[in-house]
Amino acid sequence: MTLIPFRSAWLSAAAFACLGCASYSPRPLAPADELALLRASNLAELQIEYSVAGAQAAPVPRAFNAEDGLDEPELAALALTLNPGLRAKRAGVGEAQALLISAGLLPNPDLGAFVRSGVGGVSGSALGLDAMFALLRPDERPAKRAIAESQIELVRAEIATEERRLVSRVRRARIGVLAAEQALRLFEQELAVRTQAVTLVRKQRELGEATELALALVELDRATVERGVREARASTERERRALHALLGVPPESGLELVGSGGGLVFTIAEDPSDAQLDARLIAESSELRARAADYRQAEAELRLAVSMQFPGMTLGPTFEKDTGGSEGLGLGASIELPLFDRNQGGIASKEALRERKRLEYVAALHELRACAFDARSEVRLARGEVELEQREVLPLVQRTEALFEGALRARELSVFEWLAARSRAIQARRDLLDALTRYALAVVDLDSAVGSPLVVVVSAGKGEDSKR
Numbered sequence: 001m002t003l004i005p006f007r008s009a010w011l012s013a014a015a016f017a018c019l020g021c022a023s024y025s026p027r028p029l030a031p032a033d034e035l036a037l038l039r040a041s042n043l044a045e046l047q048i049e050y051s052v053a054g055a056q057a058a059p060v061p062r063a064f065n066a067e068d069g070l071d072e073p074e075l076a077a078l079a080l081t082l083n084p085g086l087r088a089k090r091a092g093v094g095e096a097q098a099l100l101i102s103a104g105l106l107p108n109p110d111l112g113a114f115v116r117s118g119v120g121g122v123s124g125s126a127l128g129l130d131a132m133f134a135l136l137r138p139d140e141r142p143a144k145r146a147i148a149e150s151q152i153e154l155v156r157a158e159i160a161t162e163e164r165r166l167v168s169r170v171r172r173a174r175i176g177v178l179a180a181e182q183a184l185r186l187f188e189q190e191l192a193v194r195t196q197a198v199t200l201v202r203k204q205r206e207l208g209e210a211t212e213l214a215l216a217l218v219e220l221d222r223a224t225v226e227r228g229v230r231e232a233r234a235s236t237e238r239e240r241r242a243l244h245a246l247l248g249v250p251p252e253s254g255l256e257l258v259g260s261g262g263g264l265v266f267t268i269a270e271d272p273s274d275a276q277l278d279a280r281l282i283a284e285s286s287e288l289r290a291r292a293a294d295y296r297q298a299e300a301e302l303r304l305a306v307s308m309q310f311p312g313m314t315l316g317p318t319f320e321k322d323t324g325g326s327e328g329l330g331l332g333a334s335i336e337l338p339l340f341d342r343n344q345g346g347i348a349s350k351e352a353l354r355e356r357k358r359l360e361y362v363a364a365l366h367e368l369r370a371c372a373f374d375a376r377s378e379v380r381l382a383r384g385e386v387e388l389e390q391r392e393v394l395p396l397v398q399r400t401e402a403l404f405e406g407a408l409r410a411r412e413l414s415v416f417e418w419l420a421a422r423s424r425a426i427q428a429r430r431d432l433l434d435a436l437t438r439y440a441l442a443v444v445d446l447d448s449a450v451g452s453p454l455v456v457v458v459s460a461g462k463g464e465d466s467k468r
Helices: 004-018 031-039 072-082 084-090 092-103 140-206 212-247 274-284 286-307 344-409 415-450
Strands: 047-050 060-063 110-117 125-135 313-322 327-335
Touching: 072 084, 072 140, 072 212, 084 092, 084 140, 092 140, 125 327, 140 212, 140 286, 140 415, 212 415, 274 286, 274 344, 274 415, 286 344, 344 415
Parallel strands: none
Antiparallel strands: 047 060, 110 125, 125 313, 313 327
16 A cells, blocks of 8 residues: 555645745834834825815815915814824724625635544455535525625724714814914903003002002012913913824924914804704714614624524545555535534524614614704804804993093093903903804814714815915
């Protein structure tokens, strides 16, 4: 008897199994190199696709120009492109797609060998080989593909949720920067008023019309406001660093924002109705899409569990050769006997999982709807405050300022009365700033609650004067 055919068969099988195998390629993590890449982030080489909503033409990439200031859509595009956390989240799509590759592959065959010796006085022995192929159960492969596809959909919906949350945080951070700059300007205006008051009291002190105590009081007030200016300046820097962190740019990046240096201006929009809120929530909420994809995955897992109740089967050719030189080919088969376990436990578990995912979707829908209605109420409240400040308070403040300025020049009131009036006027402007900030943040929260679509970048081209 010779073992050469069997040895050749084993070698051939091993060589065939190694065909198409991937090779390992190490990629060590170098923290210093990663830090250098973050530091070297250059916005000049960034490409942003500009498009108009509803346009049929393909978006045209343009060079990103941050020198003319960044508006809200450009900040969102920048964050969606550079934010490291979001880039890491997007890498999960590749892991989910690998499941789809595995679901499309057939099971590997089993290659076996045996040695049979004679028993009971029967002489002779034999060697044999068999290759057994597992047969797929009914609906098993489509169910596996459905699980993989729903997992990919789930990951993409989760990424969309992270993108929307990031855009919402960027919009809030932008409002924070602009509001902090405006607050700083109000503090600087108040400091100028306090400095003017110190100058007036000093002149009065020289003329003998004011006491040393009065001068000390106005100087103390000015020192207090100077501290407020320093704190407001530090707050502005903190808001800018927070925005840079969300964008994924170095903290020292000197990004200019559209609207920086001016007052806060926001367009007052009409509130959506109940039906509009519900429609936007169902159609646009990425959180609900993620829940729905999670439910479909549970549905596919139940489908696979039902398929696994059928018995498993293997089928394949066999080869045998005995010491007498006789050879034989045959067909081998095996089947699982589902006498005790027909996957009853697995099916019951997946049915319970599917019901839990359905109830979780309903719970998420209820919670998101409640958040959307609450956010709309906050928008209405903040809008009322803004309109009240602009309609009644500001005109009264401007009129009072003009009257007090004239009275001061006519020496009809003291410096302290004039100072109190100016301070109240500046405080009224602070109240309007707070109302505008609350309204802008409430609008962002409402958009986030209903899953508003991501902003579409619409910007002026090179050489144009403004951004639309």
